[in-house]
Amino acid sequence: MDLFSTAEENINKLPFDFPESDGYFSRWDDNLNGYVIDVPNGKLFYSENYFYKKISDRCVEYFLENDTNDWKQVDTWREFEKEELLNIKFKNINWRHDKLNMYGKIVYLPRYSAWYGDSDKPYTYSGLTLQPNYWNKGLLYIKNEIEKVAAVKFNSVLMNWYRDGEDYLTWHTDAEKELGKNPVIGSVNFGETRRFLLRRNDDKAQKIELPLKHGTLLIMSGELQHFWQHSVPKQKKVKHNRFNLTFRVINP
């Protein structure tokens, strides 16, 4: 914190580096408990502690609860490789370890995932078409909480489980046809803090880095998915779980 700033200046200051050039603007919104941010060709909303710690802790438990192992004692989930995960009976989430066929070679994604939503909304991403699991109580709770700010009704969520800093997500946009023009994406985060990077499609040197923490809500909207890519890079020092849920509106 800058000791020479006024209290008002400090509350308006984003908790991460942000360009000061034309087209970049941010303001704190007391009612929404977060920052409303404009970037060239896109909008963001960032609420560092949108979910209270108690709720965030409960969400992590909810995602991991299972009947097969002493899940509170598991220190690293990397021990459970590939098919082994299929033998764990998770109580609330149907986790999968998806694999792709890359030029004849089977490659597992560097994270686990699960897809939930209205049952008639199949979704294709990274070359995989997934039929959603139907909503459960925990996911509906999170969805309702973020809809208060997002001002849209989400009908699906892609869940990503990063077991540790070796798991990652490469540069991409959430601009699939089913998401329509200017999609609103509600990204909810629990567990370890990870770096979330944004870069422009036409100028890859222009990057923004946001920390996504235990309980952080990030909403991406406006033209962002058509002009900016995002990624979650490896962070070898991170040793524990992080869960990310991206809520989406899938159009028929």
Ligand SMILES: O=C(O)CCC(=O)C(=O)O
């Ligand atoms: O894990 C994250 O923060 C990003 C997730 C994401 O970009 C996606 O699911 O498309």
